[in-house]
Amino acid sequence: MPYPSVILPGYLAGSQDYEIMANHMNDRGFPAVVVPLKWWEWLPTVGGRSVVPIIDRLDQTVKQVLQTYKTDKVNIIGHSAGGWLARIYLGEKAYYDRTWQAKAWVSHLVTLGTPHTSQEPWTKKNLGFVNEQYPGAFYPDVRYICVAGKSVLGKNNWLAYQSYNLTIGDGNAWGDGITPIEAAHLEGANNIVIEDVNHSPKQPPWYGTKSITDRWLVHL
Secondary structure: OOEEEEEEEEOOOOHHHHHHHHHHHHHHHEEEEEEOOOOOHHHHHHHHOHHHHHEEEEEHHHHHHHHHOOOOEEEEEEEHHHHHHHHHHHHOOOEEEEEOHHHHHHHEEEEEEEOOOOOOOOHHHHHHHHHOOOOOOOOOEEEEEEEEOOEHHHOOOEEEEEHHHHHHHHHHHHHHEOOEEHHHOOOOOOEEEEEOOEOOOOEEEEEEEOOHHHHHHHOO
16 A cells, blocks of 8 residues: 555645545545645745744644554645645754654655745745755655646736746746746656646646546556
């Protein structure tokens, strides 16, 4: 049986949006648990403030899963901002005087539509820390799988154009409507592009739609 997976929701998202994906994974024989977040638990992190509260919730869930499944490793699946938060969780460098050093018990890190880079001023403190301390697929003992959606060309969609431009400085890129492909990939990772995938669970098909999940699940 594959290692159990812990799903970390994206920015301002609660766990309920990810239960269908987790249930499908369980049905396919890939045990999965969603970090039990409420959307409002993200509010203390708004404006580029510390994301420690969310990483602590991830850590609690991972430790529960390790105990419940009597396993020595888990996979982490991070959607959107959840993907780069998980990169902090893996590391041993102090972030706001905290370290989790989770790489010892993480087998795969899967990021779904994660903006691993950004030019938005309020993201630079946190994302800058991640990319300075843990560039690319940093830990050789962890398998990084970075999934990007290709559904919206920025020049054809005002919201996508603005989001892509804020992320990589090029609004005319392809992406999932929020994250451009270029930002969703990491050097040294298993970088995947899936056609016709939207960013948000509220706008299917997205990364957690059953047929789309099956496309990246085979890499676990």
